[in-house]
Amino acid sequence: MSALPHTSTQTAGLERVEPQLRDLLALAGAAGALPAWTRAIRARSSGPFLSRLRGRGMEYDESRPYLPGDDIRQLDWRVTARTGRPHTKMFREERERPVLICVDYRRAMFFATRGVFKAVQAARAASLLAWHAQQNGDRVGTLVFADQEHHELPPRRGRTATMQCLKLLVSQGAAQRAASIAPAGAARPLADTLQRLARVAKPGTLVLVLSDFRGFDADAQAALVQLGLHVDVGLIAIHDPLEASFPELNESASLADGERSLRLSGIGRAQRDSYAAQFGARIAAVRQVCRERRMLFTSMDTAADPAAALVKLFGG
Numbered sequence: 001m002s003a004l005p006h007t008s009t010q011t012a013g014l015e016r017v018e019p020q021l022r023d024l025l026a027l028a029g030a031a032g033a034l035p036a037w038t039r040a041i042r043a044r045s046s047g048p049f050l051s052r053l054r055g056r057g058m059e060y061d062e063s064r065p066y067l068p069g070d071d072i073r074q075l076d077w078r079v080t081a082r083t084g085r086p087h088t089k090m091f092r093e094e095r096e097r098p099v100l101i102c103v104d105y106r107r108a109m110f111f112a113t114r115g116v117f118k119a120v121q122a123a124r125a126a127s128l129l130a131w132h133a134q135q136n137g138d139r140v141g142t143l144v145f146a147d148q149e150h151h152e153l154p155p156r157r158g159r160t161a162t163m164q165c166l167k168l169l170v171s172q173g174a175a176q177r178a179a180s181i182a183p184a185g186a187a188r189p190l191a192d193t194l195q196r197l198a199r200v201a202k203p204g205t206l207v208l209v210l211s212d213f214r215g216f217d218a219d220a221q222a223a224l225v226q227l228g229l230h231v232d233v234g235l236i237a238i239h240d241p242l243e244a245s246f247p248e249l250n251e252s253a254s255l256a257d258g259e260r261s262l263r264l265s266g267i268g269r270a271q272r273d274s275y276a277a278q279f280g281a282r283i284a285a286v287r288q289v290c291r292e293r294r295m296l297f298t299s300m301d302t303a304a305d306p307a308a309a310l311v312k313l314f315g316g
Helices: 021-025 037-046 077-083 118-135 159-181 190-200 218-227 269-293 306-313
Strands: 058-065 087-093 098-104 139-145 150-156 206-211 232-239 253-256 261-264 296-301
Touching: 021 118, 021 159, 037 296, 077 087, 098 118, 098 150, 098 190, 118 139, 118 159, 118 206, 118 232, 118 306, 139 159, 139 190, 150 159, 150 190, 190 206, 190 218, 218 269, 232 269, 232 306, 269 296, 296 306
Parallel strands: 098 139, 098 206, 206 232, 232 296
Antiparallel strands: 058 087, 139 150, 253 261
């Protein structure tokens, strides 16, 4: 069983179904409490040894003898040839780095049975990340993708860039919720967006993807692996509790979005188990790639505190 496009919006406030600018602005204070992501990336990338951030945003410092666990891509071949012993290049990080926040606004993200729509939760978490980047002196950019289109802001420094990010999340949140009510067209595969990120994200960028990762197939997995070759990656999986575990129904129940309704009945234990297994397999596949490729990963549901989930992501 696939996720429904909406829950009821008749009694819900607009802030539960569409991102609101005042809410995203109010998250600036909470962003200040997030832990530094540099430490989390170092820990995930280097195992027991300290490594440097990849790509641009680094300045060569010195070379030292190779230690087990060092990235072989950072071998200093000139020093190695001169001394006869393998040496690793060490880099000093620059103060800033590009941060690219990618937000999923596909049709299935405009759904929830508790809390807020997945798209709203993604926008709130993305806003926290944008504020955190701005407060850290990093450049922040945004990529919002939907079933039919995407919108992109290149990484820039300062409060103006953060405000542009927030306004894009709000304007596209309203537009894509309206589009999600209309008849569905051909959906953009998740792999397409991950491939685009691999093309536009410059080496050394921190790429943070907020999605339910619906459609995480072999092509999407390959695209994610390719992306991780030259940038640091963090994934935030967002789901509604109903997607993870369908409740036992003693009688029929209905779900509605104000225009359409669906009545559910006769769902047995085997169907519920199969439904939960499909969701678990998708999240497990994403988590496994992150573990193998040393990417950051966390998950949150639509009723969770997004700041708490991001603290968990960065190891605070």
